[in-house]
Amino acid sequence: MDFKRIEIIFLCVFVALDIFLFFSYNQSRNAVVMTNNxxxxxxxxxxSQDNIVLDQTPSDRPSQGYYLASKDSNILQNHPDLKNQAVTYDGNKRQLxxxxxxxWTVNRTAPxxxxxxxxxxDQNILYGNQYQYAPHLSDQHNLVYVQKQGSGQFYSREGQLIFQIVGRKVVGYQQTxxxxxxxxxxxxxxxxxxxAIEILYTNxxxxxxxxxxxxxxxxxxxLRVxxxxVYIPVWYVGFVNKNSKVPEIRRINAFNGTIIKDTSN
Known part of the structure; x- marks a missing residue:
């Protein structure tokens, strides 16, 4: 293993993160001015006057999280244990x-x-016990599972297991x-x-x-370096617009309160 190369990569990650945090701090200061009136x-x-309804009372208590990093890996490329399925691997997306x-036949009401x-x-899914069901990201055709580790759950597309469902049958899946x-x-x-909700509303x-x-x-x-x-904790807020009835999701940086416009998970 080239430890010198790994050392250089992580040095670049730290430098890039520090630069990002500097600009993010200035941006968040502006955001606070806008939302503290x-x-x-x-x-x-x-x-309430705008007829905005909350299904549950949001907590006033802060949560906790980390700045995390992972190194690109093609670990899913090796899949000799998988049985009774045709498997391909996309090296560019690192997706199986x-x-x-x-x-597979699944429960009709709760697949x-x-x-x-x-x-x-192990013969069905690689590292399957590291994924948990994410109901808020799923629909009737795609059942989404996300990776969960000691630091928390990952809604990022880099750590998802998505099952394709037709009727009561799972016909295949995609995995990162x-x-x-x-x-x-x-x-x-x-x-x-x-x-988080207040910031979204006032903006x-x-x-x-x-x-x-x-x-x-x-x-x-x-960001990628x-x-x-590099990963950060994000508040995902899901709501339904009374006019369109279409579910929508907004994302907000849980550390500094800046709204994330990137619509990818």
């Missing part, structure tokens, strides 16, 4: 594609109950995998759920009449 009580009243020889069992068998996660900084506090990211269904904290890709990816 109203008290929490006033904002709640304004949201599988078409099942015989589709994840069947998949929770099947995914943990985040390997060798390292901590770049010590654990630090995030903004609270309530603060016109939540329309009048919206129903806020859920809010999750998960890791998302922040050479052969590494």
């Amino acid at each position: 109203s008290s929490p009580t006033t904002l709640a009243k304004e949201m 594609h599988s078409v099942l020889d015989v589709p 994840q109950k069947t998949l929770n069992r099947l995914k943990n068998k 995998y985040i390997n060798g996660v390292t901590f770049l900084r010590e654990k630090q506090n995030t903004i609270s759920e309530r603060r 016109n990211e939540i329309p009048s009449g919206a129903r806020i269904r859920w809010i999750d904290l998960a890791y998302k890709r922040l 050479r052969e590494s990816t």
Whole structure:
């Protein structure tokens, strides 16, 4: 193993992160000025007047998270244990594609109950026990599982297991995998759920009449440096627009409260 090369890569990661944090800090200072004009009580009243409904009361307590990094890996390229499926691997996306020889029959009303069992068998899925069901990212045709490690869950596309469902049958899946996660900084506090919603509202990211269904904290890709990816904790806020009835998701940097416009997970 070329330790000197790895050392250089991580030095680049730290330098790039410091540069990003400098610009991010200036950006977040501007954001705070924009969103601190109203008290929490006033904002709640304004949201109520705009007919914005919350399915659950958001917490006022900050959570915690890390700056994380992972090195690019083609670990999914080696799959001799997988059985009864046609497997291909896309090296550019580092993504495994599988078409099942015989589709799996799943529970009609709760297909994840069947998949929770099947995914943990080595002959079915690589590292399947590291993925958990993500209902807020799933729909009737695609059941999404995300990687979960000690640091938290990853909604980033680099760590997902997506099953394709036709009727009551799983016909195949796509898989990406985040390997060798390292901590770049010590654990630090995030903004609270309530603060995340307030920032989105005051920046016109939540329309009048919206129903806020859920809010999750998960890791998302922040930036790429050479052969590494840096991740940060992000608040994902899901709501339904009363006019379109189409579910929408907004993302906000959980450390500094800046709104993330990148629509990829």
